Amino acid sequence: PFGIAVAGTGSVAPEMVVSNDDLSEVMETTDEWITQRTGIRRRHVMEDEETLASLSAKAATKALEDAKFNVEDVDLVLHATSTPDDLFGTGPQVASMIGATNAVAFDLTAACSGFVFALVTAAQYVRSGAFKNVLVIGADGLSRWVDWSDRGTCVLFGDGAGAMLITAAESENDALLGFELGSDGHGACHLGVNAENESSFQVGASKSAQSAKYGKLTMNGKEVFRFATSRVPQTLSKLLERHQIAPEEVDWLLLHQANRRIMDSAAKRLGMPQEKIICNLDEYGNTSAASIPLALDEAMRDGRVKKGDLLACCGFGAGLTWGGAVPWC
Numbered sequence: 001p002f003g004i005a006v007a008g009t010g011s012v013a014p015e016m017v018v019s020n021d022d023l024s025e026v027m028e029t030t031d032e033w034i035t036q037r038t039g040i041r042r043r044h045v046m047e048d049e050e051t052l053a054s055l056s057a058k059a060a061t062k063a064l065e066d067a068k069f070n071v072e073d074v075d076l077v078l079h080a081t082s083t084p085d086d087l088f089g090t091g092p093q094v095a096s097m098i099g100a101t102n103a104v105a106f107d108l109t110a111a112c113s114g115f116v117f118a119l120v121t122a123a124q125y126v127r128s129g130a131f132k133n134v135l136v137i138g139a140d141g142l143s144r145w146v147d148w149s150d151r152g153t154c155v156l157f158g159d160g161a162g163a164m165l166i167t168a169a170e171s172e173n174d175a176l177l178g179f180e181l182g183s184d185g186h187g188a189c190h191l192g193v194n195a196e197n198e199s200s201f202q203v204g205a206s207k208s209a210q211s212a213k214y215g216k217l218t219m220n221g222k223e224v225f226r227f228a229t230s231r232v233p234q235t236l237s238k239l240l241e242r243h244q245i246a247p248e249e250v251d252w253l254l255l256h257q258a259n260r261r262i263m264d265s266a267a268k269r270l271g272m273p274q275e276k277i278i279c280n281l282d283e284y285g286n287t288s289a290a291s292i293p294l295a296l297d298e299a300m301r302d303g304r305v306k307k308g309d310l311l312a313c314c315g316f317g318a319g320l321t322w323g324g325a326v327p328w329c
């Protein structure tokens, strides 16, 4: 049996920045409303020629550079996204773009929990010995799926990608101390980008089939807020208790970057001081599956998070899904 080690991280966001003031020029909103309710000041948005695959490939390449790792030794690329360029999957394109010629690649969808779900999945492959070196990527381009005429949702989201290279380690040095994943389809109605039937076609004398396209993102903000503020502390408390880790032993609280008030509330319920919260919401907004690896990569590069620090991570989002993980960096 093997364990996993975090060998490197990388992240990227599109260059184009859209501030709250930019938005207030084209819709009925204000910097004050958005900042006070969410903590978001800016978001990065893909321009016409950019693709999710290109963002993911850049983040992955940075993680490989950080680890000083030969791309040909990567054997699995796990691409967590809900907004692939291609409904059939974008992971294989990402692997080809970075030159991961010996890797198999596929997409995994668990909305904003996607990165944690992918990290846990990757760890199982490594622990079993099936794969040794796995690139875990969380990437989303929600700017292309929000309804820009709905000020209640479009102001919240931004685009980005984050990656982590994990490699096999001795089992006694396993960097993933524990995890706790959950889902509840009853809450799917609160947040989604749903397929809508556009038209129907005769496929036989008395038979018809539907032709569909995807609609825009819809959200019941209050329900999602309630779900997040209860599920996140519940999941992490359970996880810490199971592994006999006291909140004081955790160096950093790294939650999906959706709303500063959700982070503050979770920290309070977990008995952790605000200084332990890693937050870059002000700059990027909610980047869905990218938010955790993007925030982690920034915090590692600017020296806040150091090798050997213990993190309590929790993703949460559409599905509904939630995923906690306690890794050493």
Ligand code: ACO
Pocket: 028, 029, 030, 033, 034, 037, 038, 111, 112, 151, 152, 153, 155, 191, 219, 220, 221, 222, 224, 225, 228, 258, 259, 286, 288, 316, 317, 318
């Ligand atoms: N600017 C100005 N006013 C606005 C805006 C805006 N951008 N958006 C909504 N309003 C107005 C509403 O129309 C409403 O006006 P009314 O009272 O006249 O009807 C008023 O502000 C209050 O709106 P609410 O929706 O009740 O505001 P609330 O306090 O619930 O805050 C928010 C909304 C920020 C979305 C909050 O509910 C929230 O953060 N929920 C969690 C959402 C979330 O985290 N989603 C992502 C997690 S999952 C994932 O990542 C995919």
